[in-house]
Structure formats: structure tokens, C-alpha cells
Amino acid sequence: MSNGVKGLAELSCPTPLVVRDTILLGHGSGGTLSAELLHDIFLPAFQNPELSRLNDQAIVSVNGSRIALTTDSFVVKPLFFPGGDIGSLAVHGTVNDLAMGGATALFLTVAFIIEEGLAMDVLRRVVSSLQRAAADAGVKVVTGDTKVVEKGKGDGLFINTTGIGVVAEGIELSADRARAGDIVLLSGPIGEHGIAILAQREGLEFESTITSDSAALHTLTAEMLKASSEIRCMRDPTRGGLSSALNEIAAQSKVGIELDESAIQVREEVKGACEMLGLDPLYVANEGKLVAIVDPAVTGKVLAAMRSHRLGGQAQVIGRVTAKNLGLVTMRTQLGTTRIVDMLAGDQLPRIC
Amino acid sequence: MSNGVKGLAELSCPTPLVVRDTILLGHGSGGTLSAELLHDIFLPAFQNPELSRLNDQAIVSVNGSRIALTTDSFVVKPLFFPGGDIGSLAVHGTVNDLAMGGATALFLTVAFIIEEGLAMDVLRRVVSSLQRAAADAGVKVVTGDTKVVEKGKGDGLFINTTGIGVVAEGIELSADRARAGDIVLLSGPIGEHGIAILAQREGLEFESTITSDSAALHTLTAEMLKASSEIRCMRDPTRGGLSSALNEIAAQSKVGIELDESAIQVREEVKGACEMLGLDPLYVANEGKLVAIVDPAVTGKVLAAMRSHRLGGQAQVIGRVTAKNLGLVTMRTQLGTTRIVDMLAGDQLPRIC
Numbered sequence: 001m002s003n004g005v006k007g008l009a010e011l012s013c014p015t016p017l018v019v020r021d022t023i024l025l026g027h028g029s030g031g032t033l034s035a036e037l038l039h040d041i042f043l044p045a046f047q048n049p050e051l052s053r054l055n056d057q058a059i060v061s062v063n064g065s066r067i068a069l070t071t072d073s074f075v076v077k078p079l080f081f082p083g084g085d086i087g088s089l090a091v092h093g094t095v096n097d098l099a100m101g102g103a104t105a106l107f108l109t110v111a112f113i114i115e116e117g118l119a120m121d122v123l124r125r126v127v128s129s130l131q132r133a134a135a136d137a138g139v140k141v142v143t144g145d146t147k148v149v150e151k152g153k154g155d156g157l158f159i160n161t162t163g164i165g166v167v168a169e170g171i172e173l174s175a176d177r178a179r180a181g182d183i184v185l186l187s188g189p190i191g192e193h194g195i196a197i198l199a200q201r202e203g204l205e206f207e208s209t210i211t212s213d214s215a216a217l218h219t220l221t222a223e224m225l226k227a228s229s230e231i232r233c234m235r236d237p238t239r240g241g242l243s244s245a246l247n248e249i250a251a252q253s254k255v256g257i258e259l260d261e262s263a264i265q266v267r268e269e270v271k272g273a274c275e276m277l278g279l280d281p282l283y284v285a286n287e288g289k290l291v292a293i294v295d296p297a298v299t300g301k302v303l304a305a306m307r308s309h310r311l312g313g314q315a316q317v318i319g320r321v322t323a324k325n326l327g328l329v330t331m332r333t334q335l336g337t338t339r340i341v342d343m344l345a346g347d348q349l350p351r352i353c
Numbered sequence: 354m355s356n357g358v359k360g361l362a363e364l365s366c367p368t369p370l371v372v373r374d375t376i377l378l379g380h381g382s383g384g385t386l387s388a389e390l391l392h393d394i395f396l397p398a399f400q401n402p403e404l405s406r407l408n409d410q411a412i413v414s415v416n417g418s419r420i421a422l423t424t425d426s427f428v429v430k431p432l433f434f435p436g437g438d439i440g441s442l443a444v445h446g447t448v449n450d451l452a453m454g455g456a457t458a459l460f461l462t463v464a465f466i467i468e469e470g471l472a473m474d475v476l477r478r479v480v481s482s483l484q485r486a487a488a489d490a491g492v493k494v495v496t497g498d499t500k501v502v503e504k505g506k507g508d509g510l511f512i513n514t515t516g517i518g519v520v521a522e523g524i525e526l527s528a529d530r531a532r533a534g535d536i537v538l539l540s541g542p543i544g545e546h547g548i549a550i551l552a553q554r555e556g557l558e559f560e561s562t563i564t565s566d567s568a569a570l571h572t573l574t575a576e577m578l579k580a581s582s583e584i585r586c587m588r589d590p591t592r593g594g595l596s597s598a599l600n601e602i603a604a605q606s607k608v609g610i611e612l613d614e615s616a617i618q619v620r621e622e623v624k625g626a627c628e629m630l631g632l633d634p635l636y637v638a639n640e641g642k643l644v645a646i647v648d649p650a651v652t653g654k655v656l657a658a659m660r661s662h663r664l665g666g667q668a669q670v671i672g673r674v675t676a677k678n679l680g681l682v683t684m685r686t687q688l689g690t691t692r693i694v695d696m697l698a699g700d701q702l703p704r705i706c
Contacts, residue, residue, distance in 0.1 A: 023471040028501030037499060041477055045484040046463075050495040058495035060460055062519060063418040071462035071515055075500045107413055109424035109515050110399075113466070118376040124394055131398040142403040142411035146390060147428045147511075148381030149704065155506040162424055162462050162515035166415060351502065 028351075030239030031283075031344025054252055055175055056097040056235065059167055066167040068103035070094055073160045077351045079126065081200040083193075083212030084287075086159055087130030092216050092287055093238065093353060094163040095137045099218040100234045100290065102173045102225055103165035108134060110161050111145040115154035126157065137216040139163070170229060177232040178253035178293045180323035185292045185299070187220065187306055188213070188314040189265035190242055194284035194349050195273045210269055215288030220309045227305035230295035237291055238353055240344045241283040245291055246329045247343045256325035259341065261333045263318040283344045285352045293321060381704075383592025384636075384697025407605055408528055409450040409588065412520055419520040421456035423447055426513045430704045432479065434553040436546075436565030437640075439512055440483030445569050445640055446591065446706060447516040448490045452571040453587045453643065455526045455578055456518030461487060463514050464498040468507035479510060490569040492516070523582060530585040531606035531646045533676035538645045538652070540573065540659055541566070541667040542618035543595055547637035547702050548626045563622055568641030573664045580658035583648035590644055591706055593697045594636040598644055599682045600696045609678035612694065614686045616671040636697045638705045646674060 026033040043052060050058040057070040074090045084092075091108065098105045110130065114123065134141055196212040198204070217236065224231060232253075237245040242264070250257045266274070266281045274281050288311060294302050299317065306312030319331075329341040379386040396405060403411040410423040427443045437445075444461065451458045463483065467476065487494055549565040551557070570589065577584060585606075590598040595617070603610045619627070619634045627634050641664060647655050652670065659665030672684075682694040 021473050023467050023469055023473065023476065023501055025469050025501050025503065027467070028499055034499065041473075041480055042497060042499075045480045046487075046494040046497075048493055048495065050493070051497075058460070058462075060493075060495055060517075062415070062420065062459065062517070065416040065418055067415065067420070067517070069460060069462055069496055069515075069517060071464045071496060071513065072498045073464045073466050073500045073513060075466060075502050106415065107411075107422060109411075109422055111424045111426045111513050111515075113426050113428060113511055114376050114380070116376060116378050120374050120376065120394075123376065127394055127398045134399075140401055140403070140413075141399040142401065142413055143422055143424055144395060144399075144404075145425045146381060146387065146395075147426045147704075148376055148378050149428050149508060149511075150378065152505070153508040155502060158466055158500075158502075158511070160424065160426060160464050160513040160515075162422075162464075162513075164413075164415070164420070164422060164517065351500075 025350045029344055030244050035343065053174055053176060054248065055101060057101040057103060059101060068098050068101045068165040068167050070097035071160065071162040072097065073158060074353055075158050075351050076197065076353050077155065078200055079122065079156055081212055082196050082209050084214040085126060085129050086157060087126040088133040089214050089287060089353060090159040090161045091130055091133035091137055092214050094161040095139060095216045095218055096236045098163045098165040099221040100236055101167060102171035103167045105137060105139045105163050105165040105218060107164045108139050108141045108161050109143050110141050110159065113154055113158040114146065114148050115156050116148055116151045118156055137218060171225060173231060173233045175233050175249045175252040178249050178255050178321045180255055180321055181296055182232055182293045182321040183296050183299045183317055184257060184319040185294060185303060185306065186264065186316055186318045187290045187312040189267050190286050190289060191266055191270040191274060191281035191284040193287040194352050195270050197352050198349060199273065206269055206273055208269055210273060213286055213288035215311055217288065217290055217311060220306065220311045223305045223309050224292065224302050227301045228298035230298045231302065232293040234290050234292045237286050237289060239285050241285055242291060243282040243329065243341045244343050249293060250329050251327050254326055256322040257319060257329045258322050259319035259329065259331040261331050263316050265314060265316065279348060282341060283348055285349065378703045382697055383597050406527055406529060407601065408454060410454040410456060412454060421451050421454045421518040421520050423450035424513065424515040425450065426511060427706055428511050428704050429550065429706050430508065431553055432475065432509055434565055435549050435562050437567040438479060438482050439510060440479040441486040442567050442640060442706060443512040443514045444483055444486035444490055445567050447514040448492060448569045448571055449589045451516045451518040452574040453589055454520060455524035456520045458490060458492045458516050458518040458571060460517045461492050461494045461514050462496050463494050463512065466500050466502060466507055466511040468509050469501055469504045471509055490571060524578060526584060526586045528586050528602045528605040531602050531608050531674045533608055533674055534649055535585055535646045535674040536649050536652045536670055537610060537672040538647060538656060538659065539617065539669055539671045540643045540665040542620050543639055543642060544619055544623040544627060544634035544637040546640040547705050548623050550705050551702055552626065559622055559626055561622055563626060566639055566641035568664055570641065570643055570664060573659065573662045576658045576662050577645065577655050580654045581651035583651045584655060585646040587643050587645045590642060591638050591640060594638055595644060596635040596682065596694045597696050602646060603682050604680050607679055609675040610672060610682045611675050612672035612682065612684040614684050616669050618667060618669065632701060635694060636701055640706065
């Protein structure tokens with residue numbers, strides 16, 4: 001930055017001391033390395049206003065309509081897990097990315113990359129689950145593609161879903177709209193999806209099965225937007241967890257975010273698994289939760305709308321937006337100290353979605 | 354079929370004698386096995402009118418606008434080849450699928466699945482080529498996604514591009530619109546992309562380098578549509594080659610298609626390579642050619658428009674649509690005999706796009 005002050009982009013995405021010349025697993029983590037890739041390679045190449053807002057969806061104008069677009073590839077391993085599978089996840093992830101922009105999802109495209117030798121029955125089960133999830137979320141799969149790669153050149157099945165939706169006039173949700181004084185809301189307990197996947201993958205057994213929270217959040221966001229249009233932005237804290245979602249908002253909005261640890265819920269069994277595995281739930285992926293930044297004047301209305309929805313029954317105020325510590329997320333711990341909640345640096349849980 | 358006549362779907366997509374219980378490379382070929390997968394698994398699951406027209410793009414209505422959608426994953430090997438790379442191919446393929454529906458491409462989403470260990474420089478070159486191709490084709494990359502899989506669980510780089518475009522009122526191009534008497538036009542010589550990839554992959558040397566024909570065809574299709582709106586349908590004969598594209602049209606339109614072998618151009622070096630490798634150019638992929646079915650009354654106008662465009666300079670009438678041999682493509686050979694041109698059965702050239 002020309003004024004000599006350490007810039008926000010640098011704070012949230014430090015210049016690497018060692019130039020990385022190959023792709024690491026962490027480049028797909030949703031954390032610091034992903035941000036590096038974005039800032040070093042993708043943003044300079046494709047610079048345009050839609051992309052540089054860094055939302056989970058782009059909103060473009062087509063013949064005067066506001067169309068939302070989002071794309072996601074799913075490489076989750078294993079393909080089936082408690083609470084879902086790669087098919088339902090591929091629908092929920094994309095419907096949610098549209099919902100976070102205030103869009104109503106209308107259509108999906110679906111593209112499969114299949115490894116030679118995949119059992120036909122596995123494909124059939126995944127397709128049927130994907131279709132059910134799409135029907136439940138009110139989106140239509142209108143076109144698709146299938147590619148097959150040789151055995152050993154893929155890993156069973158990868159799915160890309162791209163979603164198209166419409167955004168009503170007057171709705172303006174964007175990660176760069178948070179302002180000092182705003183309130184941070186979280187729709188429920190965190191960490192379930194990541195731990196469910198990890199437990200299934202590693203064959204870990206806990207006292208009770210931990211189930212992914214994978215769900216389509218479009219009706220929850222619709223209720224929230226009906227309660228108030230003074231919502232600044234919403235994010236579903238997937239890869240990189242709650243911490244990465246909030247760090248992105250802090251960086252994009254050039255604000256600080258101060259969390260209250262005691263307000264962030266984590267189910268006992270998830271907490272136990274995290275302790276055992278040395279994981280911090282703030283960095284573990286969710287697939288059916290959202291975080292919202294709202295004008296303080298409407299906090300009550302929005303919170304009530306969330307709590308009256310089955311996917312937001314445990315919604316809480318978890319923090320506030322501040323004019324200090326710009327670009328940073330901090331947390332008042334249960335011990336009364338304050339710590340910085342960084343973005344995820346490496347990749348604690350690869351192939352979680 | 355209830356009338357006891359062998360149905361068209363059965364003709365173009367025979368019921369397998371042995372039920373296949375695993376995915377084979379041929380399921381990604383664009384030929385018979387791909388059609389099986391479509392008819393056995395995808396169409397029954399996602400049944401809706403947009404999908405069942407089986408065009409390369411779906412045309413949907415959003416707030417009264419006609420929006421075209423198409424998705425494609427690219428798994429081409431090697432990543433760089435004479436005439437292009439996976440980045441430019443991912444743009445051309447998707448822009449062309451939109452153009453074949455008469456759509457003007459507006460926006461692209463791009464999703465990368467990267468194998469851990471890919472050289473950062475390779476990614477940088479691909480992204481820069483993708484961006485150049487997008488700028489040349491007048492489309493904007495507005496949102497994206499990156500996933501990384503472990504070494505040995507991918508193959509360098511896979512790219513999905515999804516394209517969104519608009520279709521003007523009055524344009525109705527669809528594979529089910531061919532009628533007996535229509536004329537079949539082909540924009541130039543065939544087989545170049547497939548042979549260029551194969552030669553590069555296998556380290557084959559020919560007297561002169563064979564270069565992929567990879568190109569964005571949107572300005573060619575625009576000129577053709579300006580010349581006449583009486584174009585029934587257009588297809589870019591990619592995976593599965595000219596034969597598969599025409600077989601799909603014959604099946605969807607319930608017509609016969611009769612080709613004249615002497616009118617189908619194949620460059621000498623491609624012909625030589627095909628003979629050496631035991632390949633039939635009718636089944637080899639193209640990435641910068643199109644086949645169009647047109648009303649006989651406008652053949653001259655459309656052909657002139659094609660020939661005046663740099664990508665259609667060698668356009669030819671290659672056949673006609675008939676009311677006999679319904680669902681079949683036949684060819685009058687240079688020896689004066691007639692043979693059936695089937696869909697590709699296995700996969701003669703995997704990972705060509």
C-alpha cells in the first residue's frame with residue numbers, strides 16, 4: 001500500500017516467504033493457501049467487478065434480470081456418509097451458495113467425472129440422491145455432461161454443479177457490506193459435516209454417530225429476508241469453517257469482527273471428537289449452517305425468523321462488527337482473554353466437500 | 354414400442370446383451386455407451402422437457418428471457434497440444450455448445466480440480482490461455498471454484514466450464530427439427546482435433562504437424578443465422594465425431610440422414626494418420642467444426658455465409674435428410690455402395706476433450 005500501512009489484503013492473505021511452485025492439498029482448503037491462489041493467479045487473470053467482490057455467487061444482469069451464478073466441484077471422500085452423499089451435497093452446496101446471495105435457485109447443470117471401474121450401482125444411487133435433493137430444493141437439472149478417466153486417474157466420482165438463480169430487486173447481500181456496529185448471527189452448532197466425513201473416512205467410532213448437517217438453506221434465507229431487508233451479507237461456512245467465512249467478510253468489508261466464544265455452539269460429541277483429533281471446530285466445515293451480518297436495529301426480527309425455522313432453531317448472536325482490528329477476526333474466550341482467529345493456513349481436512 | 358415396430362431409441366441405443374455393472378472408458382466416448390448411460394440412468398432420474406430434447410444446451414425461460422445453459426468438464430490429456438490447451442479448449446467447447454443453440458455466450462463459470470503436485474507454472478499458463486480465449490470469444494468469467502485432490506487421485510488438471518447465454522426470439526434450433534428433404538452442411542475438413550491430441554499423447558511424428566482445429570464458432574453461427582432463420586439445428590461434432598452428431602439428430606428427429614462420402618473433406622495428413630492408426634475420421638473429434646441441417650430453399654444463402662467466414666471457408670453440402678431408414682445415418686461411398694454409419698460403440702480415443 002502506498003501509505004506504508006499494512007494493507008488488509010496482506011493481513012488476510014500474507015505474501016508467502018517461500019514462493020510455492022507446486023500445488024499443495026492446502027490450496028483447496030478454503031484457507032490462506034486458497035486465498036493466495038485466488039490473489040496470485042485467478043483474480044489478476046480474470047479481473048472484473050463480479051469476480052472481485054469475492055462472493056460465493058456472481059450476480060449479473062441479463063436483459064434487465066438479476067441472475068445469480070455459482071459453480072462448485074465436489075470431490076468429497078467417501079462418497080456416502082452419515083447424513084448425505086456426494087449427490088445431495090452437490091445440490092445443497094450450490095443451492096446454498098445462491099441462497100447466500102439472496103437468490104432463488106432455479107436451474108442446475110450437473111457434470112460427472114467418473115473413474116473407470118466405478119460400480120454402476122454407486123452412480124445410480126448418487127444420481128437418485130442428487131435428483132431427490134434437487135426436487136426438494138425446487139431446482140431443475142436441465143443439462144449435464146459425463147466424462148470418464150482411466151482407472152487410477154480419478155477417484156471414483158467427482159461432480160460439478162453450477163446453479164442459476166434470480167435475485168429480487170432491492171436485495172443487496174455482499175461480503176463487502178458489513179459496517180461497524182453490525183451484529184453477527186449464526187444459525188446453529190458448528191463442525192458436524194467435517195467431523196462426520198472424517199469419522200467415516202478414518203473408520204472412527206464415537207459413542208453416538210455424528211451426522212453431517214448437509215441441508216438446503218434457501219427457505220431459511222427466504223424467511224430471514226422476509227423479516228428484514230437490512231441484512232448485509234450471509235455466508236455458509238463450508239471449507240475452512242466459520243473462521244474462514246468471517247475472515248473473508250472482515251477483509252472484504254475492511255472491518256473487524258469480534259466473536260464471543262461462549263455463544264458459538266458445538267455439540268458435545270463434535271467437541272469430543274475435535275479434542276481427540278486436535279481440531280478446532282472454528283475451522284471445520286459445515287454444510288447446513290449460515291452466518292449473517294445484520295443491522296443492529298433488525299437483529300431481533302431476523303433472529304426470530306431464524307429460530308422459527310427448523311434449520312435455525314438454535315440461532316444465536318455470536319459477535320459484532322467493529323471499527324478496530326480492521327481485516328481481523330478476534331474472539332473473547334471463555335477464559336476472558338482475546339485471541340486472533342486466523343484463516344486456516346494449511347488443510348486440516350482435505351476433500352470435505 | 355406398443356406397435357411392435359423397433360423404436361428409434363432402440364435403433365440408436367441398443368439394449369446391451371450383457372448388463373454392464375461398472376463404468377467403462379467408453380461410457381465417456383460420446384458414442385453408444387454414453388447414450389446407454391443417458392437413457393438408463395440420467396434421463397429417467399432427471400426427466401424434464403429441457404433435458405429430454407438432448408441438445409448440447411438447455412434453453413430455459415427466466416423472467417421472460419430465453420437463457421441458454423451448457424456445462425462441460427474437460428479431462429483432455431495432454432494438457433497442451435498443437436493448436437491449443439485445456440484452457441482454450443474449455444472455453445471453445447462451452448462457447449460452441451451455446452452457439453449451436455443459436456445463443457450468444459455472455460458468462461462462464463470455471464471450476465478446477467487439481468491434482469496435488471501440479472506445477473504452479475502449468476496452472477498459470479492454462480489460466481492465462483483460458484482468459485485469452487474467453488476475451489476473444491467475448492465472454493466473462495464471473496465465478497469459479499478450486500478443489501485439490503491427493504497425488505494419484507486425479508490427473509494433473511480437470512476443468513469444468515459452464516456457459517450462460519441468451520437466445521434471440523425467433524431462433525429455434527434443436528436436434529429434433531430435421532425434416533425429410535433438408536440439406537446437411539459441414540463447415541470444413543474433419544478429424545484434426547482428435548488426431549492432434551493422439552499424436553501428441555503417443556509421441557507420433559508425421560511429415561507435418563497436425564494441429565487441433567479448436568476454435569470458437571460463435572461468429573460463424575451468427576453469420577449463418579443472419580443469412581437465414583430457416584436453420585433446423587446445428588451441432589459441433591466433438592466426442593464421437595461427425596457420425597455421433599448426425600446419429601443423434603437422426604434419432605431425435607426420427608429421420609434418415611444420407612451422406613455423400615466424396616463431399617466429406619479430410620486433410621491428407623489426417624487421412625494418412627487415420628489409416629496408419631486404423632481410425633475412421635467419421636468418429637474422430639473436432640473442436641472447431643459444425644454440421645448444420647437447413648431448409649433446402651436456403652442452402653445457397655447459408656453456404657455462402659459459411660464460406661465467407663474464415664472458419665467455414667471449406668463448407669460443403671455433405672448429404673440430405675430422408676424419410677427412409679428412420680433413425681439411421683447411411684453413406685454413399687466413393688465406390689458407389691451404401692453403408693450404415695453407426696454410432697461409435699466403444700471408445701477409440703479416450704480423453705480427447
